[in-house]
Amino acid sequence: MDNKLDLLKAALGEVRVKEGELIKYHTYSKLGGPAQYFYIATSQKELLLSLNTCYELKIPYFLIGSGTKVMISEKGLQNVVIKNRSTQIKLGAIKGKVGKDGLGIEEAQIEADSGVLLGRLNEYLRGQKLKEIEGFSSVHSTIGGALFLDPVLLDLTEIIKVWQDGEAFEIKPFELQKSKHVIISAILRVKAA
Ligand SMILES: Cc1cc2nc3c(=O)[nH]c(=O)nc-3n(C[C@H](O)[C@H](O)[C@H](O)COP(=O)(O)OP(=O)(O)OC[C@H]3O[C@@H](n4cnc5c(N)ncnc54)[C@H](O)[C@@H]3O)c2cc1C
Secondary structure, eight states, rough: OOHHHHHHHHHTTTTTTTTTTTTGGTTTOOOOBBBEEEEEOHHOOOHHHHHHHHHHOOOOOOESSSOOOOOOOOEEEEEEEEOOOOEEEEEEEEEEEETTTTTEEEEEEEEETTTHHHHHHHHHHHTTBBOOOOSSSTTSSBHHHHTOOOOOHTTTEEEEEETTTEEEEEGGGGGGOOTTOOOEEEEEEBOOO
16 A cells, blocks of 8 residues: 555645544544545545546545535544545526616526535525525535435536546436446526525
């Protein structure tokens, strides 16, 4: 593993790969002992790089979003724990009518990284005068953690960018499978508030 650790550090950054980091500092549940190796991905690019590196080096990994749902023991976890803190939200295509007060948005496409918190996404939607998402998940959950469980969020989703076995590609929501896919980002269609 030492050689693999060197390669992992060379790919992800010497100081970014921590050894023995307590997972409890990174979970909403405040549970979890030491991770053998721990890495925080702060963007889609870093998330993909960490997944691809683990895949190429054949090192098992465990991905956490906000850690509201995961129960990790005080013994911690072997191999690599990746914490997803990708945060980008982008406004895509918009549908609306031009009136005397300018463009009135009726509907918009929003692309959000899988590490975006649902509470943060709602804050963004409020700012854009779009309808907030009132799903079943906690506002502390990430989009990536919630999409597998929350039918309201899934219903608003048009396209999901996923990673599987070294490849990133787009799928329709009905194709999403927990056993296969890591969620990288999602494109949602949201109506005006
Ligand atoms: C106060 C509170 C209220 C809640 N209420 C509800 C409720 O009413 N209904 C409900 O269903 N849940 C509820 N939950 C649970 C929680 O909101 C969901 O389980 C949430 O979807 C988990 O998101 P997370 O980011 O915390 O995921 P995590 O706990 O970090 O991870 C959960 C699982 O998803 C996997 N995962 C995380 N990110 C990704 C990704 N990008 N791609 C692939 N897999 C990933 C992890 O590996 C893990 O297996 C609640 C939680 C809290 C704290």
